Amino acid sequence: MLELIVISTLNGVLFGMLLFLLSSGLTVIFSMMGVLNFAHASFYMLGAFFGYQLTRWIGFWPALIIAPLLVGVVGMAVERYGLRATHKHGHVAELLLTFGLAFAIEEIVSMIWGKSPMDYRVPALLDFPAFTIFSTNYPAYKLFMLTVSVLIFLALLVVLKRTRIGLIVQAALTHPNMVAHLGHNVGRIFMLVFGVGSALAGVAGVIAGPALVTQSDMAALLGPILFVVIVFGGLGSLPGAFIASLVIGLVQTFAVALNGSLASAFGPLDPSLGPSVLSDIWNVTIAQIAPILPYVLLVLILIVRPLGLMGTRET
Amino acid sequence: MSDTATSAVDIKAQSRGQNLRFYGIWVIAAIVLIVLPMIFSSGGSLTSFSLIGISIIFALSYNILLGQTGLLSFGHAVHYGLGGFLAIHAMNAVIARGWSIPLPLIPLVGGVGGLAIAIVVGWVITKRAGTVFAMISLGIGELVASSSLILRSVFGGESGVTTNRTDLPQVFGWNFGPQIQIYYLIAFWLMISAIAMYALTRTPLGRICNAVRDNPERVEFIGYDPHVVRYLAYCFAGFFAGIAGGLSAINFEIANSAYLGAVQSGIVLFATFIGGTAYFFGPILGAILVTYLQLGLTSVTTVWQLYFGVIFIGIVMFAPGGIAGLLMMHRPLVRAGSLGLMIPAYLIALVPTVALACGVILAIEIIARQHLPADAQIINLLGIPFSATSPATWLTSVILIVGGYFVARLTWQRIADAWDRATTIARDRGYLA
Numbered sequence: 227m228l229e230l231i232v233i234s235t236l237n238g239v240l241f242g243m244l245l246f247l248l249s250s251g252l253t254v255i256f257s258m259m260g261v262l263n264f265a266h267a268s269f270y271m272l273g274a275f276f277g278y279q280l281t282r283w284i285g286f287w288p289a290l291i292i293a294p295l296l297v298g299v300v301g302m303a304v305e306r307y308g309l310r311a312t313h314k315h316g317h318v319a320e321l322l323l324t325f326g327l328a329f330a331i332e333e334i335v336s337m338i339w340g341k342s343p344m345d346y347r348v349p350a351l352l353d354f355p356a357f358t359i360f361s362t363n364y365p366a367y368k369l370f371m372l373t374v375s376v377l378i379f380l381a382l383l384v385v386l387k388r389t390r391i392g393l394i395v396q397a398a399l400t401h402p403n404m405v406a407h408l409g410h411n412v413g414r415i416f417m418l419v420f421g422v423g424s425a426l427a428g429v430a431g432v433i434a435g436p437a438l439v440t441q442s443d444m445a446a447l448l449g450p451i452l453f454v455v456i457v458f459g460g461l462g463s464l465p466g467a468f469i470a471s472l473v474i475g476l477v478q479t480f481a482v483a484l485n486g487s488l489a490s491a492f493g494p495l496d497p498s499l500g501p502s503v504l505s506d507i508w509n510v511t512i513a514q515i516a517p518i519l520p521y522v523l524l525v526l527i528l529i530v531r532p533l534g535l536m537g538t539r540e541t
Numbered sequence: 542m543s544d545t546a547t548s549a550v551d552i553k554a555q556s557r558g559q560n561l562r563f564y565g566i567w568v569i570a571a572i573v574l575i576v577l578p579m580i581f582s583s584g585g586s587l588t589s590f591s592l593i594g595i596s597i598i599f600a601l602s603y604n605i606l607l608g609q610t611g612l613l614s615f616g617h618a619v620h621y622g623l624g625g626f627l628a629i630h631a632m633n634a635v636i637a638r639g640w641s642i643p644l645p646l647i648p649l650v651g652g653v654g655g656l657a658i659a660i661v662v663g664w665v666i667t668k669r670a671g672t673v674f675a676m677i678s679l680g681i682g683e684l685v686a687s688s689s690l691i692l693r694s695v696f697g698g699e700s701g702v703t704t705n706r707t708d709l710p711q712v713f714g715w716n717f718g719p720q721i722q723i724y725y726l727i728a729f730w731l732m733i734s735a736i737a738m739y740a741l742t743r744t745p746l747g748r749i750c751n752a753v754r755d756n757p758e759r760v761e762f763i764g765y766d767p768h769v770v771r772y773l774a775y776c777f778a779g780f781f782a783g784i785a786g787g788l789s790a791i792n793f794e795i796a797n798s799a800y801l802g803a804v805q806s807g808i809v810l811f812a813t814f815i816g817g818t819a820y821f822f823g824p825i826l827g828a829i830l831v832t833y834l835q836l837g838l839t840s841v842t843t844v845w846q847l848y849f850g851v852i853f854i855g856i857v858m859f860a861p862g863g864i865a866g867l868l869m870m871h872r873p874l875v876r877a878g879s880l881g882l883m884i885p886a887y888l889i890a891l892v893p894t895v896a897l898a899c900g901v902i903l904a905i906e907i908i909a910r911q912h913l914p915a916d917a918q919i920i921n922l923l924g925i926p927f928s929a930t931s932p933a934t935w936l937t938s939v940i941l942i943v944g945g946y947f948v949a950r951l952t953w954q955r956i957a958d959a960w961d962r963a964t965t966i967a968r969d970r971g972y973l974a
Contacts, residue, residue, distance in 0.1 A: 256672075260672075262672045262675070262676065308854075308858065311858055312857060312858055312861075315857075315861040317671070317672065318611075318613055319857055319861050321613065321672065321675060322613070322810075322814060322853075322857045323854060323857045323858065325615075325807075325810075326850050326853040326854040326857055327850075327854065329807065329846065329849070329850040329853070330847060330850030330851060330854060333844055333846050333847035333850055334847065337844050337847065337905075337908055337909045338908060338911075340912055446803070450679055450680065450683045450803075453676045453679055453680065454676075454680055456676075457673065457676045457677065457680070461672070461673065503692055503694055503695055505694065506691060506692045506693055506694050506695075507691075507692075510691050514691060515691065517687050518683075518684055518687040518688055518691075520680075521680045521681070521683050521684035521687070522684065524677065524680045524684075525665060525677075525680070525681070525684070528665055528668065528677060529665055532668050532669060
């Protein structure tokens with residue numbers, strides 16, 4: 227049991243940090259531009275596929291730098307040529323544009339790389355067990371992922387709290403109109419923020435690709451969870467997104483690791499009752515309901531606190 | 542606009558004329574629905590018409606949310622799917638228990654299923670509008686879709702639940718085995734639902750929905766709760782989506798978890814938005830186009846979904862009013878008689894634009910066919926076979942895209958100029974504000 231708790235906590239924090247790499251970009255973009263970027267998970271997928279392709283061509287370490295930059299450029303192009311032109315039609319049109327993009331990117335990726343999982347391997351340098359606890363080998367690559375995401379988290383924190391551009395971004399989180407009135411080149415800041423946000427998603431993709439599955443449906447799988455994270459944390463709140471990322475990461479990881487069901491806790495149902503909704507619920511394991519747990523959390527928080535954990539803004 | 546000396550008789554005559562035109566449209570629609578299978582009587586076209594009819598109801602129900610109330614939902618298929626499942630279970634129950642409920646009433650059961658889930662989740666989901674509503678609807682959609690795989694006894698797991706529509710009690714000697722009878726059943730429900738949904742837009746509730754879409758704060762000031770209005774609109778949308786789901790269950794005699802999924806929700810959003818949300822007939826156009834493309838493109842290309850995405854992005858960026866919006870833009874010009882100015886500009890622009898589109902299609906198909914076996918390497922475009930592997934095809938594609946783009950840009954400029962001239966005339970003649 228202790229083994230399960232330690233390993234699941236490590237994995238959960240790792241998944242949570244990965245989610246935060248994505249949700250932080252999404253939150254900042256949403257706060258500044260009012261656009262919920264539906265294609266954010268698609269940028270994550272692009273990061274993974276670019277990372278895979280570049281790893282095959284020039285190796286993992288250059289890919290770790292170049293792939294996120296490429297994704298950032300794609301993101302900036304989307305902002306410059308797509309969103310800016312759509313802005314005059316309102317936020318719904320912008321949301322729909324990113325929705326269409328997410329759809330198109332998934333199709334393009336599966337068109338180029340096919341629909342089956344890629345053979346994206348952990349680099350040889352990191353392909354060893356870091357330590358052994360309770361007879362379980364913990365891979366070094368996962369520690370590396372954790373380190374990278376924590377480093378980026380710290381870097382983000384420094385940039386946001388200690389630099390001028392961070393100051394502007396922070397101001398834009400709460401008072402977007404005022405920032406524009408103060409005469410900052412809002413267009414360029416938007417493009418930059420969108421690019422950095424996409425690049426962060428790209429980093430998450432490159433480092434998550436070898437550990438999780440690199441496949442053309444990975445965006446569609448992660449995207450909804452990402453939205454749960456930012457609605458759960460409160461739209462536009464970075465601390466909220468951080469807490470929500472960790473909560474959802476831990477909840478999902480623990481749920482997957484647990485094999486209990488009502489049947490194992492209270493004994494099986496009388497078989498003479500036959501199959502029914504009750505027997506379905508009675509026999510389902512916690513691991514099986516893991517995929518729906520984030521959505522249950524979402525519904526619960528909306529009933530209890532409609533603005534999300536730390537949310538303050540109405541829209 | 543109107544002269545001061547308009548007499549009461551004139552107004553009466555005018556309103557009678559409008560009434561006649563209004564009912565005329567519905568009568569013509571009904572006649573078209575009746576006559577259509579007599580002209581196109583092949584099995585394939587009957588199947589297509591049935592699917593199109595179902596998706597029209599579905600898209601119209603979606604437009605109650607998106608167009609009328611301004612609620613962007615990413616989980617509308619929940620109502621469609623649960624309506625479908627309830628209809629299937631109702632049919633099986635009717636067969637097993639020997640109740641005397643005929644098949645034509647089953648879609649109503651589907652509607653009740655869609656309404657039931659709307660009543661349950663709607664109150665939470667419509668608490669907030671805008672982006673948050675969109676996200677929650679996505680979450681609820683995922684929740685229901687994943688739960689459907691867990692509750693196997695109700696949803697039948699991966700394989701779904703099946704039924705046999707011919708075992709139900711018969712009415713007027715119809716056993717609803719042949720597709721033509723199913724087509725008329727769908728056409729009947731299409732007319733009923735379309736009239737009901739149109740009527741809904743004319744009720745005070747429909748009007749207050751528009752107000753909630755445009756200015757919820759103002760609605761609160763005049764004493765309505767926007768949350769309640771959104772909730773009611775959501776329930777109506779769920780009900781009609783359930784009818785569409787029930788019809789779909791009858792049509793396929795199966796309901797499975799794909800009915801509830803994100804793809805189904807995405808397709809109805811595409812259909813409604815491509816058609817145009819601002820006019821009642823917009824979703825009808827969109828549903829016809831999208832279903833037709835879905836059926837037509839799947840046999841021609843493996844990446845038909847990509848074309849959907851590209852068309853959708855194009856509509857969002859360049860014509861957010863959809864096809865209906867584009868058509869209605871020309872209405873004042875037709876009235877003012879200045880549409881003639883536009884036609885030459887359109888015709889000239891058509892050639893390079895089509896060339897550009899062909900270039901893009903060629904490029905997409907070349908990339909899409911790299912993984913396919915050798916016999917799929919021939920791209921048939923406008924009757925000309927291109928080999929996906931030959932450099933000549935690459936070159937053609939690049940020339941079409943680059944050349945087409947630069948020439949097309951010039952002709953688009955001409956359209957803009959002609960548009961300015963035509964609208965100026967329409968404005969002078971008082972047909973355009």
